[in-house]
Amino acid sequence: MIRALLADDQSLVRAGFRMILRAEPDLEVVGEAADGREAVDLARSLRPDVVLMDIRMPGLDGIEATRRVTALDSPPRVLVLTTFDLDEYVYESLRAGASAFLLKDAPEQQLVAAVRVVADGGSLFSPSVTRRLIEEFARPAAAESPALAELTARELEVLRLVARGRSNAEIAADLVVSEHTAKTHVASILQKLDLRNRVQAVVFAYETGLVRPGEAG
Numbered sequence: 001m002i003r004a005l006l007a008d009d010q011s012l013v014r015a016g017f018r019m020i021l022r023a024e025p026d027l028e029v030v031g032e033a034a035d036g037r038e039a040v041d042l043a044r045s046l047r048p049d050v051v052l053m054d055i056r057m058p059g060l061d062g063i064e065a066t067r068r069v070t071a072l073d074s075p076p077r078v079l080v081l082t083t084f085d086l087d088e089y090v091y092e093s094l095r096a097g098a099s100a101f102l103l104k105d106a107p108e109q110q111l112v113a114a115v116r117v118v119a120d121g122g123s124l125f126s127p128s129v130t131r132r133l134i135e136e137f138a139r140p141a142a143a144e145s146p147a148l149a150e151l152t153a154r155e156l157e158v159l160r161l162v163a164r165g166r167s168n169a170e171i172a173a174d175l176v177v178s179e180h181t182a183k184t185h186v187a188s189i190l191q192k193l194d195l196r197n198r199v200q201a202v203v204f205a206y207e208t209g210l211v212r213p214g215e216a217g
Contacts, residue, residue, distance in 0.1 A: 002119045005048040006032045007039035007065065008081070009057045013104070017052060020108050027115060036060030040068045048076045049119045053098070055082055055089045063092045070097030070196055077118045091137040095203050097196045135213040138206035145208040150192045156210070158185040162198055163205035 004021055006014045006029060014032050021027045031046045033039035037060040043051055051069055055062035066078045080093045080101040090101050099118050102111060151159065154175075161171045172182040186198065195201050205211045 003030045003048040005051045008054040036065030039065045043069045067096040140209045163202045163211040
């Protein structure tokens, strides 16, 4: 059973999501929050698998709430709900550790599928949308990050491919290695750079200048 927490300041929106999720046999809504602070408190006490997080909420917004939720011990995955996909708030939520974002007016089955994918540790970003979002808002640092020195030459190569939207299978094919080896490299990169997911790795690659806008293919 996948345990979901709903965080949105509009009760009608929460009611709609609750109705959709509760209709599925493998999904359970364990709590609801009307603002970011409540979302963090409930995520800590209820330990859901996925938090459906609105970005714009009073008091503590969804970005800071995402940052705090993903910093918890054994944190839940965060699925950000947004009105506009190419939005600086969405970008900041990805930097904060969100695993995915979804438009609020997405079809019901897309929402359900997204919750399942995110709960399973996957990502449902369209590489093209993710790249456009990051290229629009990423601000490369003036100097190269010393953290890059922690990576081997092969890991730098893998990180560039991750930033270009390649899956583990595609990375394996590009580098002529097994998919298991590609996955191991990605896991090592996330651990060395203290990143929570592949999306943060993409953001890191752009903000350190390892990959520049227009290079992704």
